[in-house]
Amino acid sequence: xxxxxxxxxxxxxxxxxxxxxxxxxxxxxxxxxxxxxxxxxxxxxxxxxxxxxxxxxxxxxxxxxxxxxxxxxxxxxxxxxxxxx
Numbered sequence: 714x715x716x717x718x719x720x721x722x723x724x725x726x727x728x729x730x731x732x733x734x735x736x737x738x739x740x741x742x743x744x745x746x747x748x749x750x751x752x753x754x755x756x757x758x759x760x761x762x763x764x765x766x767x768x769x770x771x772x773x774x775x776x777x778x779x780x781x782x783x784x785x786x787x788x789x790x791x792x793x794x795x796x797x798x
Contacts, residue, residue: 714743714748714749715748715749715751716744716749716751717750717751718753719755719759720736722756724736725754728752731788735786736752737782738781738782738783739780740775744771747768748767749768751763752766765788766786766787766788767787768786769787771783771785772784
């Protein structure tokens with residue numbers, strides 16, 4: 714399954730640089746290991762920057778943060794943040 718999500722610039726840069734490997738997200742989708750996510754940088758509007766990642770693990774952290782999951786992610790297009798994706 715493919716997902717398109719917004720991400721703030723403060724979180725986008727570390728993902729695009731291959732430094733950030735986890736995303737805490739509201740569990741409003743049926744996230745599964747192997748799903749692809751396009752993370753679209755958003756700051757008051759879409760900036761045109763995006764990266765593609767794959768989910769490698771989904772941890773239910775609802776007992777700590779109700780309604781959330783922690784997604785372990787890996788860059789698909791490592792080092793290739795795309796503009797206007």
